[in-house]
Amino acid sequence: MxxxxxxxxxxxxxxxxxxxxxxxxxxxxxxxxxxxxxxxxxxxxxxxxxxxxxxxxxxxxxxxxxxxxxxxxxxxxxxxxxxxxxxxxxxxxxxxxxxxxxxxxxxxxxxxxxxxxxxxxxxxxxxxxxxxxxxxxxxxxxxxxxxxxxxxxxxxxxxxxxxxxxxxxxxxxxxxxxxxxxxxxxxxxxxxxxxxxxxxxxxxxxxxxxxxxxxxxxxxTRADVLLQRDYVQELVASTQAVIGALDPTPFFVKYGATGNAWAIFKAYLDAAAGQAAAPVIAKYTGRLAAADVFTTSNAAALVNSTRIDAGNLGPFGTHR
Missing domain, CATH: 3.60.15.10 (Ribonuclease Z/Hydroxyacylglutathione hydrolase-like)
Structure with missing residues (x-):
């Protein structure tokens, strides 16, 4: 390449x-x-x-x-x-x-x-x-x-x-x-x-x-620990806010019509991670090295943890 x-x-x-x-x-x-x-x-x-x-x-x-x-x-x-x-x-x-x-x-x-x-x-x-x-x-x-x-x-x-x-x-x-x-x-x-x-x-x-x-x-140093803790806590808060606000309808409409359940999950989870990461990347780029490199994948881990560990399943936990 x-x-x-x-x-x-x-x-x-x-x-x-x-x-x-x-x-x-x-x-x-x-x-x-x-x-x-x-x-x-x-x-x-x-x-x-x-x-x-x-x-x-x-x-x-x-x-x-x-x-x-x-x-x-x-x-x-x-x-x-x-x-x-x-x-x-x-x-x-x-x-x-x-x-x-x-x-x-x-x-x-x-x-x-x-x-x-x-x-x-x-x-x-x-x-x-x-x-x-x-x-x-x-x-x-x-x-x-x-x-x-x-x-x-x-x-x-x-x-x-x-x-x-x-x-x-x-x-x-x-x-x-x-x-x-x-x-x-x-x-x-x-x-x-x-x-x-x-x-x-x-x-x-x-x-x-x-x-x-x-x-x-x-x-x-202790300042390093405090800075990373702030980064993580802000990413947690951003992730929770996105899961609570992201409308799942477009994902179900586009991929549900073909019965592609995994596509619904992937598109929704990717969108949630990207939206959760965006403000944190903007704030910490220049403060933490590689904030623009791994924050989206870190948000993706938090999206899944929020769903699985915290029990906030988002649109996939709704009884229909």
């Missing part, structure tokens, strides 16, 4: 970008104290250096062995032990832990109990099953450092956890907040939309100074 046939999108605001990657394709930087983060500008991982070894959180395949290079670079400069003692899985999805097999089999792998169940079913050699699991909370202590893992119920996935490093005032929650950017399509492909929306408040209720969201090229 020729590039001139592809759509054009609004420029990305400068503050949405993070630091430039090096010649090997990654950036590693200190968050605070002994905590570091690694990014390839698309995905993120973090690691904590201690006197007894390194604790790693997530192993995205796009970063791959550059994660090992980043750890070696930091520990050599700081004269700290370079061997990885523990690997924590934020959740089961392959795009965040699909390079977990690069670590030695002797590494202790920690995850939520649901993650273990999902990985046992997946049987993916690149995502070894964790050998330590927890239900509600777990505190990991290594070399004088501490990580607090907690589960607050489903959000993006059934098993997604919060990882907090108190000494660095840092929280890592993956696939919920996208600092500086609109959420990925279909509200981050989340499996539980109401819970994913509610997770914004849980993030804000947790003590932290710096957020690692697992995606894109920069760290997050």
């Amino acid at each position: 020729a590039t001139d046939a592809l759509p054009d999108y609004a420029p990305v605001p400068a503050d949405a970008f993070g630091p430039a990657v090096n010649e090997s394709g990654y950036f590693v930087g200190r968050v605070r104290g002994d905590l570091y983060w690694v990014t390839d500008s698309f995905y993120q991982a973090m690691f904590l250096t201690t006197t007894d070894g390194v604790v790693v959180v997530d192993a995205p395949p796009t970063i791959g062995r550059n994660l090992l290079r980043a750890i070696e670079e930091v520990t050599r400069a700081r004269q700290r032990p370079a061997h990885v003692t523990h690997l924590i899985y934020s959740h089961s999805h392959a795009d965040h832990i699909g390079a977990a097999s690069i670590f030695d089999r002797r590494v202790t792998r920690i995850a939520h109990a649901r993650t273990k169940g999902l990985l046992k079913v997946a049987r993916d050699p690149n995502r070894p099953v964790p050998n330590v699991t927890f239900e509600d909370s777990y505190t990991l202590r290594v070399g004088g450092e501490r990580m607090q893992l907690s589960y607050h119920g489903p959000n993006h996935s059934p098993d997604n956890i919060f990882i907090r490093v108190p000494s660095a005032q840092t929280l890592m929650v993956v696939d919920v907040i996208f600092p500086g950017w609109a959420p990925f399509q279909n509200l981050a492909e989340s499996q539980d939309i109401p819970a994913w929306i509610a997770a914004h408040d849980t993030v804000l209720a947790t003590p932290w100074h710096t957020l690692i969201g697992g995606h894109l090229g920069r760290l997050g």
Whole structure:
């Protein structure tokens, strides 16, 4: 396909970008104290250096062995032990832990109990099953450092956890907040939309100074969370208003005459998503990167969630 046939999108605001990657394709930087983060500008991982070894959180395949290079670079400069003692899985999805097999089999792998169940079913050699699991909370202590893992119920996935490093005032929650950017399509492909929306408040209720969201090229702030929450709440309100006001008659008239039920659904749902997205795109373009790229698909996810999760079926719930 020729590039001139592809759509054009609004420029990305400068503050949405993070630091430039090096010649090997990654950036590693200190968050605070002994905590570091690694990014390839698309995905993120973090690691904590201690006197007894390194604790790693997530192993995205796009970063791959550059994660090992980043750890070696930091520990050599700081004269700290370079061997990885523990690997924590934020959740089961392959795009965040699909390079977990690069670590030695002797590494202790920690995850939520649901993650273990999902990985046992997946049987993916690149995502070894964790050998330590927890239900509600777990505190990991290594070399004088501490990580607090907690589960607050489903959000993006059934098993997604919060990882907090108190000494660095840092929280890592993956696939919920996208600092500086609109959420990925279909509200981050989340499996539980109401819970994913509610997770914004849980993030804000947790003590932290710096957020690692697992995606894109920069760290997050509380202002980033508040801005994304505003975006989501306004999209929810717009979606509810459209479902309450959009006249279904033209869709039934045009497609009902031929008995094409799926065409009625598709045309109505597409129109509802487009109308719900339009004012939000207009307001957030220039404030959130790619607001014009994924807001319509995010609205589509909300249209379905409003119908299915909230019970507002619109014209398809009317008894005739």
